[in-house]
Amino acid sequence: MAGVVAMRDNTHLFHMFVPRALHRRGMARRLWQAARDASLARGGVTAFTVNSSAYALPLYESLGFVATGPKVETGGIAFVPMRMEWTA
Template identity: 60%
Template structure:
């Protein structure tokens, strides 16, 4: 497996993977308007916009094929982390997270991160050392669990 920074040629595959997995693991719990809004904001143009705003993406490739990707905003917020279902439970999400974390710290990040996790991904983030910092939220019709890494002092 290779993990490397995203290049423009990766964007169509990243967008397709994101939208397919979002339909199954994220927006199925959302309002129809929330689902439509999320999917519209996360198409190819959306990914290009996130890149233009400074989000840093890494991709995982297995035999040259996209297996997953991660994006971090502001060196402190895990914005996207998706792994193709064929590659679940093989450590790819962890390796993507570690690559993104290390890159953010190398670029001046403090090493603390937040994520708005789907219900499905909470156990994955907990395995990485994230903890919930608030009850499940709903914003613009999308449900998520605010989490933080490392655990806040006293937790």
């Protein structure tokens, strides 16, 4: 398996996983682009959001996401909320 990507409510990047052996090969970017394009085709998108782990912050920043607040911990899971504005 090359990776997994899942969206929630058409605009929230809920899950994106790529096996460690495939890190830094553009797989996450291609998964994100496919998910983004599918969401855009459904319409009504003005922004995308993601709750990033500390490990994934550089990836999401390289994709154009920006942190919207400090690190949050909920139910023992730490994440940084991020957002990407989208204009057609």
